[in-house]
Amino acid sequence: MKDAEMQRLEAGMEIDGFRLEQRLHKGGMAFLWAVSRVAPVPGEAPLLMKIPILGDNDDPTAIVGFEVEQMIMPKLAGIHVPHFIASGDFTGHPYIVMERIAGESLRARFDHAPLAVDEVVAIGARVASALHDLHRQHVIHLDIKPSNIMFRASGEAILIDYGLSRHDKLPDLLAEEFRLPMGTGPYISPEQVLHIRNDPRSDLFALGVLLYHLLTGERPHGHPNSVRGLRRRLYRDPVPPRAINPRVPPWLQEIILRCLEVDPSARHDTAAQLAFELQNPDQVKLTSRAAKQARDGLLTVARRWFHAVGMESAPMQSAEQQLARAPIIAVAIDITHGSEELAESLRVAARRILQTAPGARLACVTVKRTSRIGMDDHVDRQGRNIHVKHLVSLKHWARPLGIPPEKITFHVLEAPDPAGAIVDYARLNDVDHIVIGSRGASALRRYLGSVSSQVVAEADCTVTVVKGAGAREEAAPPPQAGTGR
Template sequence: MSVVRHHSLQSGMEFDGYRLEEKLHTGGMAALWRITDLQQRHDSGEQAGQDGPALIMKVPLLYSSEDPTAIVAFEVEQMIMPKLRGRHVPHYFGAGDFDAQPYIVMEHIAGDSLRSRFEKAPLPIDEVVDIGTRIAHALQDLHRQHVIHLDIKPSNIMFRSDGTAVLIDFGLSRHDRLPDLLDEEFRLPMGTGPYISPEQVLGVRNEPRSDLFSLGVLLYHLATGERPFGHPTTISGLKKRLYRDPIPPRNHRAVLPAWLQEIILRCLEVMPQARFDTAAQLAFLLQNPEQLQLTARADKHTQDGFLSVVKRRFQVGGAEPALLHSVSEQLAKAPIIVAALDLASGSEALAESLRHITRRMLQTEPGARLACLTIRKVSRIGMDDSLIQQGENIHVKQLVDLKHWARPLDVDPDKITFHVLEAPDPAAAIIDYAHNNRVDHIIIGSRGSSALRRYLGSVSAQVVAEAACTVTVVKAQEKE
């Protein structure tokens, strides 16, 4: 390994089999270089060309700052990035040690960061929802890999050419299964002023819902053009979010729907347990707002009064939120469960078996969200056959039947949703729904006997084979 002086990097320089081509960006703690892999060791990447994938090298600015967190944050990123996989993070290729030239080589994500969209805020509501959903999916994928980002902000979110959100810069992150160097060495809050969560201000670094708070700040800004907590630069300024609620978004922009204000203000709750349980649940409700249970947040027009603020200040002053052992613990406490039902005549016994299994599962997973799902099989050729002869809407009837099936389960209304999907292929519809909503577990029925056994059995078998989550198949013997 060749030894390089950290502060003398220049275009054209070669070391460790890489050549520096162009400095793309210089931030507060690191610089990004476009590089060439002279040894052509890497043969995959988002922007692969004739000479292999497009790569960038991240190099810490060790001589431009007196802040020791720059070094520790770079060590953290060197530890975490090799552990990450998937489309929501840059592909990792290698790293250099501090005893020669520290660096991280990673996939170059082409395109702009989310920061460019903030210049256009407020954005159309559909775009705000779409961006929020894609970021929430990226966060859920990251959390499933035992990592809390803890620095979600516009410049740390990129988008692939297909729209997939990519999270970058893991210097302030926390990995459940690795040492937390930042927590061990520093006591000041770690994060970015406008986006840091209340618990981070208090030094708590193991709460995955901190990332949901930061996403709530992004949604607020994209929807209104304003920051909910301004841009504080002092500890006392950061602590105000522990007791001072933001101006309701609809005060800034009256056309915002009540359900979107409900979602944004819930993300911005002081206590993590008052937010959404997981990023997957947040994404689910952004995509299915009609299933959201509205509260007083939705109609809020003013900030809380003086007495409420004083009371909250005494309640949270000096107190830390309840701590979790890991991000994995939080995800395990709040799975999304789908009960996929066929409520056609003659399936009563199977429906009861499904309800029994679902009840048992909810008893063991009290924080779960239940999605009750049925498929209305339609022709591939579009026809308007939504009304039966008596004039009753089939879609509405099936929705009512779903709610009737679920009523004995006595699930909190905030934890259950109902969906009638119209599709020519029931199995594919269930699989797509599970994928799009990051479902953790599917419960589906399969008849033990009857003329429809072959058809229904094929649906459950296909779901078992292709769904990227746990599937429980429930069978019930019925009389011929």
């Protein structure tokens, strides 16, 4: 099914044994359809199909986020997540089928804020319990907001939409490919602003924002739409909830302001501890937070600002912790002008390297060349999304290797300079070894320089250049200290 056809979905159409019944919602990144099985399963709950919007969608994060959700949802279980049913890959029909939850999301209650204290406390306790269950499954949600929270008829909170999430046992594709903060402006934690995605207490910050909004009708840090606006939460504290709504008890202000601390270590250690305090207010230890009636003074804010400036060059511990588990081998593949001979040689070289490092992870990379000035096409002549087309080609290349899904990732970079994009990707993600193909010598390549020779010259890691079947491999070691790079 082509991208253009996926956008003309109609009731009655069948996709991989599921029949489209009714379109429920069209968001910025996906369609939501009520579906049924062509061959019904007795007693099965109502089903929902999520289908990404492709076509002329020029936001690659939407495509990567859909892949993240496809990886994570089958790993989840329990009452606090939608039950996963099936999924389709970009090589065929991209979709996710899951349990369809009845009712509205928590977003509907925000239209009536501020709410009664008892209702807000009950909501917070249920969401915190759901977060604790999620964190025990090695997942940090990283996009907790009202529209991503629903409730079962029995009362338990359900967390939906895992497109921005991180699973500790799976590759973090979003962190590897993008350098802007990921999330929804009002709910992004300070550490997420700094590109740190491995702390479950980020979800507690978002829950604190949610509780603050439900109690006051306002957001603690507004609704910023720029990185500069997001960074204000690194040094500017919010107006205390009791200064806006005097009905907020001191113990609840203590909890909310603790959730909103800039330093994750100053928040609750776990979501379970937060849920416990919400259900046992007499156990809450009150500090100066509980009595605050105004924002901190300018001197305190200035000290925090200087500290936040120093955070600019702080190392991203989350990337180091993730990537230290195993070496990363990046194979750079020219999808646009590929040849099966060179593709097979790249596979042979990759297989040989992986055999020497059983714990390694393979990153398959290609570059979609973009213009330095002007507009680029996002679809080909057949109406297919070019980014998705490259992604499918990478997966076809890798299939003969038979690598387990948790050991391989696929990345379509978009840049005017392919060699520079590959080098930057390797540097930002601590790649240990790049394998890249070369098409041999020509007068033009000798004059202008090839992509592979530029990668060899600029990369900070080992580079293996492969020249096709029967040709030799040229391994270039990483630059030595004192070379000027």
